[in-house]
Amino acid sequence: MFARGLKSLSIASVVLIVGAFALVFFYAPNDADQGFVQKIFYLHVPLAIVALCGFVAGGVFGIQFLRTGDRSHDLRSYVAIHISLILAVGALITGSIWAKASWGHWWVWDEPTLVSFLIVFLLYACYQPLRFAIEDPGRQARTAAVFSITAGAFVPLNFLAVRLAESFTHPRVLSATGGSMPGEMRLTFLVSLAGMAVMFVTLWKYELTSKQASMRLRALKRRLADEDDRWVPAGRSAAPQEL
Amino acid sequence: MPALPLDDAGPYVAAAYLVFLALILIYVAIMASKLVRIARDLDEVAELIERRDETRSGAADESAEQPVPR
């Protein structure tokens, strides 16, 4: 079910990401203000944007699950949030490295987007513990869906609040360039963003397919073991176990 | 904000891109271990089917061949 298009997506990811990195180092000009350090921007910002979109997508799948009761939406939601969390860690670490290189500190409170992102990350880090703490699969799925919708709605609200809080006292530190972005930079950024987005979808489908395969195998084992009575039920898990 | 000269800036940029690479490869490693488990489960299923076929053919000679679940 999930594997359709996986091969072409993975090829597209390779092309786009390698292409993007090539553009970053061979094509995009050095920033006037920040110099070479600015190259981190092409990694950090796409990671952050795709992670946030992934979180919101998790909420959308949550809505779908609650509306239709189809467990595959719960699985889609879980995997989307799971992968976005990994990307979010990447965005935070690269953001921190960028802050250290530009500003000398590993963390800056002045940059509202970075701070908002940290808050969103802290929130979504609770997703798996929450799921794990509920044993009944149906209730686990429903509670997780409610959480994903709440957290998804929280993302824009949070960015608004933090921006309001910080922007009036501190100027933006980690902006892409001093003024507007020249054409070469914009192209590189867009390719990078596209590559990150396609990579996300690839990894998402990859994990969905893998999970579905192991679910099917487990169901097979159960059917076959009925006669032998050797089947051992799966232990507690944060991930959806059945479709 | 003074621009760092290339010597100083290089390690930071490299570190950032390496973090990205590390995350991707760690993910690949986790997926690989899941694939290993799938392969092992597949072996178990194949073995269970073999055993069932043997008991079936042993128990009743004329029993129709059950279609193997796909």
Add this chain to the structure above:
Amino acid sequence: MAAVVRKDVLVELRTGEMVPAMLLFSVSTFVLFHFALDRRSVEGDLAAGVLWVTLLFAAVLGIVRLFVAEREQGGFDGFLLAPVDRTALFVAKATVLFCFLAAVELAAIPAFAILLLGPSPWDALPELLVVLVLADLGVAVVGTLVGALGVQTRTRELIVPILALPLMIPLVIAAARATSPLLVEGATGGIEGRWLLVLGLYDLVFGLLAFAVFDFLLED
């Protein structure tokens, strides 16, 4: 819905389980801040921060317990059997939480004024009340939602705080920023409308969200 509110308030009045504990916690936290910050009095930004962090943590204490009685004594089932809209339970619980918070603040803020606050809060009291009401509304809404999420889990004392704190950060930002000019010597009494707007938006968004989504938490 009124029945649920009445029941909870009566239980609280009789057993005094939650509000005194929340109040005690708040006062202890003020004392803790005195020692941790090594200051005799706070004002302005610092005062607003201390006040809101304390209130938030006290609220979290209450949220953990909010649905426990329903869960353990089968109140959920009773409610589901009644021919009543399920979101009424949400409104009832949120109202109860709001009342408890108001009760705690009724005593905690004077305590704060006595123990730690430098300037007198009387001058800006009406504005302070406005901020308190708006913020308490937000805490009540989000708190009830998180409480309902948490009561399903086995580790709710852990899950509720880690869920509630990030969700309430925009609320704390707006409330603290709005309160800090009020807690200054000779407060002229003008709140920045911007923060009230953010509080209102927060309350609205989460209120609507909780309304839409609460049903699904009760299904079983």
